[in-house]
Amino acid sequence: MAVKNIVHYGDPILRKKCDSLKDFSNIDDLLNDMFDSMYEAEGIGLAANQIGLDMNLFIIDVTHTEEAENHHIFINSEIISKYGDEGVYQEGCLSLPGISLDVLRPEKVTLKYQTPDEEWHEDEFDGLLSRAIQHETDHLNGIYIIDRVSEIEKIQYQMELKELEKISKKRHKVQSGKKGFIL
Numbered sequence: 001m002a003v004k005n006i007v008h009y010g011d012p013i014l015r016k017k018c019d020s021l022k023d024f025s026n027i028d029d030l031l032n033d034m035f036d037s038m039y040e041a042e043g044i045g046l047a048a049n050q051i052g053l054d055m056n057l058f059i060i061d062v063t064h065t066e067e068a069e070n071h072h073i074f075i076n077s078e079i080i081s082k083y084g085d086e087g088v089y090q091e092g093c094l095s096l097p098g099i100s101l102d103v104l105r106p107e108k109v110t111l112k113y114q115t116p117d118e119e120w121h122e123d124e125f126d127g128l129l130s131r132a133i134q135h136e137t138d139h140l141n142g143i144y145i146i147d148r149v150s151e152i153e154k155i156q157y158q159m160e161l162k163e164l165e166k167i168s169k170k171r172h173k174v175q176s177g178k179k180g181f182i183l
């Protein structure tokens with residue numbers, strides 16, 4: 001088991017559009033780390049850049065809402081279309097601890113993606129799964145839930161955001177510094 005640190009608001013990797021995954025040779029280890037990290041943090045979804053990896057990969061587990069196991073792996077995904085009624089739902093985010101916001105999103109999505117066997121798929125999703133897919137896809141494109149709400153809603157979390165940014169910048173500096181010493 002390898003639980004990775006979840007990176008928070010203010011870390012540059014969360015503002016970057018993630019690269020596509022070309023080399024699938026380490027995919028099993030990578031996914032084990034992703035699932036371990038997500039379960040440890042008690043999230044229902046996790047994008048690779050939330051554990052510091054620049055790759056188009058996210059996982060979702062909405063088993064708690066269903067009777068059967070319901071976990072998913074989406075690689076090199078792209079939302080082809082969004083449709084259905086727009087609805088508001090309260091979303092939290094592992095990279096924005098302590099913040100939850102009412103986010104307006106369309107009900108359904110069509111997603112094109114690869115599975116770990118490198119096969120391509122195109123499927124429609126709705127309900128919580130559609131919402132989680134849209135949230136994680138936003139991460140892979142450098143977008144947070146705070147970018148999806150009005151300035152008035154965002155401003156109530158100004159203090160928390162500043163604090164998260166300060167801590168992330170400090171952590172990033174230390175990590176970059178470490179790399180320098182190794183060289």
Ligand SMILES: [Zn+2]
Nearest residue numbers: 092093094095
């Ligand atoms: Zn999130």
